[in-house]
Amino acid sequence: ILNLGLNxxxxxxxAKKTKNPRFAYDxxxxxxxxxxxxxxxxxxxxxxxxxxxxxxxKGVQYDIDLDVDDMKELVKRFKDVYRxxxxxxxxxxxxxxxxxxxxxxxxxxxNPRANVYRRMNDIPGDWGTAVNVQTMVFGNMGxxxxxxxxxxxxxxxxxxxxxxxxxIDAQGEDVVAGVRTPQPITKLAEDLPNCYREFIRLAxxxxxxxxxxxxxxxxxxxxxxxxLQTRNGKRTAEAAINIACDLVDEGMITPEExxxxxxxxxxxxxxxxxxxxxxxxxGKVIGHGLPASPGxxxxxxxxxxxxxxxxxxxxxxxxxxxxxxxxxxxxxxxASRGILTARGGMTSHAAVVxxxxxTCCVSGCNDLKVDEDGKEFTLGGKTYHEGDYISLDGxxxxxxxxxxxxxxxxxxxxxxxxxxxADQFRKMQVRTNADTPADAENAVxxxxxxxxxxxxxHMFFEAGRIPKFRRMILSDTVxxxxxxxxxxxxxxxxDFIAMYKALRGRPMTVRFxxxxxxxxxxxxxxxxxxxxxxxxxTVEHVKARIxxxxxxxxxxxxxxxxxxxxxxxxxx
Numbered sequence: 001i002l003n004l005g006l007n008x009x010x011x012x013x014x015a016k017k018t019k020n021p022r023f024a025y026d027x028x029x030x031x032x033x034x035x036x037x038x039x040x041x042x043x044x045x046x047x048x049x050x051x052x053x054x055x056x057x058k059g060v061q062y063d064i065d066l067d068v069d070d071m072k073e074l075v076k077r078f079k080d081v082y083r084x085x086x087x088x089x090x091x092x093x094x095x096x097x098x099x100x101x102x103x104x105x106x107x108x109x110x111n112p113r114a115n116v117y118r119r120m121n122d123i124p125g126d127w128g129t130a131v132n133v134q135t136m137v138f139g140n141m142g143x144x145x146x147x148x149x150x151x152x153x154x155x156x157x158x159x160x161x162x163x164x165x166x167x168i169d170a171q172g173e174d175v176v177a178g179v180r181t182p183q184p185i186t187k188l189a190e191d192l193p194n195c196y197r198e199f200i201r202l203a204x205x206x207x208x209x210x211x212x213x214x215x216x217x218x219x220x221x222x223x224x225x226x227x228l229q230t231r232n233g234k235r236t237a238e239a240a241i242n243i244a245c246d247l248v249d250e251g252m253i254t255p256e257e258x259x260x261x262x263x264x265x266x267x268x269x270x271x272x273x274x275x276x277x278x279x280x281x282x283g284k285v286i287g288h289g290l291p292a293s294p295g296x297x298x299x300x301x302x303x304x305x306x307x308x309x310x311x312x313x314x315x316x317x318x319x320x321x322x323x324x325x326x327x328x329x330x331x332x333x334x335a336s337r338g339i340l341t342a343r344g345g346m347t348s349h350a351a352v353v354x355x356x357x358x359t360c361c362v363s364g365c366n367d368l369k370v371d372e373d374g375k376e377f378t379l380g381g382k383t384y385h386e387g388d389y390i391s392l393d394g395x396x397x398x399x400x401x402x403x404x405x406x407x408x409x410x411x412x413x414x415x416x417x418x419x420x421x422a423d424q425f426r427k428m429q430v431r432t433n434a435d436t437p438a439d440a441e442n443a444v445x446x447x448x449x450x451x452x453x454x455x456x457x458h459m460f461f462e463a464g465r466i467p468k469f470r471r472m473i474l475s476d477t478v479x480x481x482x483x484x485x486x487x488x489x490x491x492x493x494x495d496f497i498a499m500y501k502a503l504r505g506r507p508m509t510v511r512f513x514x515x516x517x518x519x520x521x522x523x524x525x526x527x528x529x530x531x532x533x534x535x536x537x538t539v540e541h542v543k544a545r546i547x548x549x550x551x552x553x554x555x556x557x558x559x560x561x562x563x564x565x566x567x568x569x570x571x572x
Contacts (some may be wrong), residue, residue, distance in 0.1 A: 001038050001101050002172050003031035003136060007092040011075075023141050025071035026063075030140075030171060032078040032090060035097065039104040042085040050077050062180055064169050098133070105131045137226045139219040140171040144192065149175055150185050150199075152207040152214045155235045156277070158242030162186075162203055164216075171219075195225045206230050211252045212261070213243050237266035245414040255421040262418065268294050269395050270415055271446065272360065276405040283391065283400040286380035289340070289365030291397040292351035297338030297360040298391035298403045301384055303372045305332025309463075312336065319390055321377055323370050325350040327519050328527055330461045333359065338392040340399065342368040356433070356458075358442070360394035419447060431507070435459060437498035440508075450507040451499070457515035459495050460488065466520065470531055472570075473517055474545050482569050513563065513570060516554035521546045 006014070006028045015024035036042040051063065054070055066074075082090045091097050108114060109129045118125060139147035150164025165182035167175050168191060175182050189196040199218065202225075206214045215233030219226050235243065244258035253261070272295025275283070299317030302308040305328060308320045312335035320336040322329065324343040333339055333353055338360040341350045345364050354361030369378040375386040379399065384390060389403040431452030432443040436459065440451060460469040465488070472484035499508065522528045532542045551557035564571035 001031075001034050001104075003027045004035070004097050004101055005094040006031050007094065007097075009092075010094075018141065020141060022068040022071055023138065025068055025075055026140055027138065027171070029071055029074040029078055032075065032082065034172070035090075035101070036078070036082050036085070039100050040082070040086060042082065046081050046085075047078055050074065050081070064180075102131050102133075105129060134228075137219045137221045137228075138171065139167075139221065140169055141222055142169055144223045145169060145219075145221050146192075147171055147175060147219045148182070148185065148188075148217075150203065150216050150218070151233050152203050152216075153233075153239070153243055153246075155213070155215075155233050155239055158213075158235065158239035158246065160246060162200060166218075166220075192220060192223065195220050195223065198225050202227060208252070211247065213239075237263075237269040240266060241270070241414045241418050245417050256425055259418065259421055259425060267415075271409050272358065272394070273297065273406040273408050275391070275393065276407055279405040280400075283402065283404050285398050286382065286390075286401050287365055287367050287399040289362040289368070289397045289399065290346055290351070291393075291395055292344075292346055292348070292363040293339075293354035293359060293361035294395040295338075295358070295360035296391070296393050296395070296404070296406050297336075298389065298400075298406055299337045300387050301377070301390055302332075302336075302386055303370070303375050303377075305329040305335075307386070308332035309335045319392060321368075321370060322350070323372065324348065325353070326523050327461070327466075328523055330466075331463045333357065334462075338362075338394070340365065340368070340390075340392055342366070342370050354394075356435075360392050362392050362394055362397050362399060365397075365399065431509075434499070434508075437495055437502055440499040440502040444502055444504070444506070448506075450509075451503065452509055454499070454508055454510045455514065456492065456511060457513050457520075459492055460520075465491055467531065467534060469515075469520055470522065471535055473515075473520060473549070474531070474535065474537075474542065478569055481567060485569065512560065514560040515563075516551070516557070516559055517563075518546070518550045518554060521549065 011024050011028045014027065015021040018024065033044065033047045036047070037044040051074065054066065054073060055061065055063070058066065058070065060066065079090045091100070106129065115125075117123070139145045146166050146168040147170050148164055148166025150162055150166075152162060153160050154163045162185050164185040165175055166185060166188055167180060167182050170180070174180065183191075185199075188199065203214065203216060206216065206227075210230070210232065212232045213235065214230045216230045217228040219228055240262045244253070244261045247253045248255055248258050275296045297317075297319060299319040300311065301319050301321050302311055303321055305320070308318045309331050312318045318332075318336045319338045319340060320329070320332050321340045322342075324341050325333060325339065326349060330353065333350075334357060336359065339350050339354050339362075341348070341361075341363045342365055343363075344350050348363050350361055351363050365379070367379060371377065376383050378384075380401075382401075389401075391400040391402065391404040392398075393400070429449045430447075431450040432439075432446075432448040433453045433455070434440045434443050434448075434451045435455050443451065460466055468484055468487045472481055472488065475481040475484055496510075522531055528542055528546070529539055532539045535542070549558070558566070
């Protein structure tokens with residue numbers, strides 16, 4: 001909340017002291033707008049509308065083109081908005097303004113957004129917050145004043161060098177609000193060279209002191225530079241690794257400190273394909289869903305597992321788009337580079353299976369209208385048809401139009417360096433889940449020291465295997481079940497041999513068959529008919545058996561050791 005303490009009297013004093021009435025009234029109208037929004041929760045849209053109206057009347061594009069009379073008119077009309085919203089005049093007593101602002105800061109600790117942020121970042125709810133009351137410096141005093149935000153390194157890549165933006169004759173949120181296009185920080189060397197030299201010196205001093213990349217806010221008031229705040233800057237996973245390694249190389253921190261600077265879960269982003277930065281910058285976001293499985297993918301849209309599989313077999317890069325997925329879609333999901341669903345959360349079938357496969361997935365996109373029969377979907381006001389290109393970012397949930405170039409993940413360079421340091425200091429071995437030979441090979445490539453869990457039922461999801469597995473589940477006699485099992489045993493034997501070869505002596509924990517039976521059974525009419533025909537049964541009989549096996553809570557149902565007790569031939 002900037003410019004607190006201004007009122008109808010002090011604004012005149014500020015105008016006289018600075019000999020700049022336009023600046024004084026600009027500061028006053030900004031204070032009324034910010035106080036009304038942040039403290040009194042009056043929607044800021046009403047104030048923005050008034051600014052737009054006056055700019056239109058004057059025939060100007062930017063706020064800085066308005067003169068002192070326009071600023072006085074804004075103050076008058078802003079106070080009218082406040083009076084109508086709160087049924088009282090805008091407070092003129094500075095002590096009252098300050099007390100209300102302090103109370104607003106304390107209230108902010110419990111707003112819904114703050115609660116969500118704390119849950120996401122494991123911040124205790126009983127910490128509370130603090131209030132800073134600072135003397136103002138003004139970036140809106142003319143052409144030798146300004147405000148900006150800068151980082152001592154690039155927060156996206158970690159590259160060394162000052163990275164940021166500023167605006168001349170601006171204040172507060174102007175830089176990020178998009179009212180005017182900010183200038184890159186390097187242009188400050190042309191506009192105010194003395195300030196730029198001082199800025200670089202102080203930025204380097206702050207980074208050396210805190211031994212980490214700094215995120216700084218600054219204001220220039222009539223040629224004098226002020227730093228308002230500095231903090232350790234937020235950064236991408238790639239930047240975190242590059243900065244940590246560079247700081248070790250520069251002698252600022254130790255390898256052990258470097259490891260502690262990197263959020264472990266963020267490394268997951270680097271183990272999947274990512275978008276090429278230049279291509280992504282030109283991409284157009286058309287929608288947003290839940291970031292269900294990390295990575296990036298681009299390809300042609302297909303609406304059924306069969307179409308996805310056929311297109312992938314023909315060399316196409318495929319994005320499978322469904323209302324929601326089911327076990328029948330497993331082949332199409334396996335053939336796809338990415339999966340997009342209109343329904344389902346972070347623990348839906350699509351999300352869980354995609355994560356297990358390492359496939360990019362965006363789920364639960366509520367704005368996505370899918371017409372699977374018509375082979376089209378609507379999103380962002382546009383209709384997309386089968387064969388159109390879209391791109392998915394499973395790490396952010398963003399959906400993009402068109403074919404954005406992706407880059408494969410590799411363990412090399414600074415990532416490899418971080419992993420080697422981790423090996424030096426860790427006390428625990430790391431194994432992975434793997435259910436197929438391909439999973440095992442990938443696990444070894446990425447440094448796993450073994451397989452902690454092989455879920456053997458997942459070996460039968462492939463198209464050539466699942467009908468035989470279904471036949472085993474639906475068999476009515478021991479003989480039928482044993483016949484189906486005899487066909488399944490070679491698949492399992494081949495997979496285990498291939499996995500042991502991939503592991504090259506590393507350990508593997510094998511879990512006995514633990515299928516939630518209903519997940520393996522067909523859901524659609526054509527699949528039920530095909531299974532009935534294959535087993536020589538009526539469709540009604542198969543449907544009845546499926547209904548019998550359906551469970552409300554399969555975690556506690558007929559699976560694992562309970563299945564083996566009832567049907568010992570499966571165990572044998």
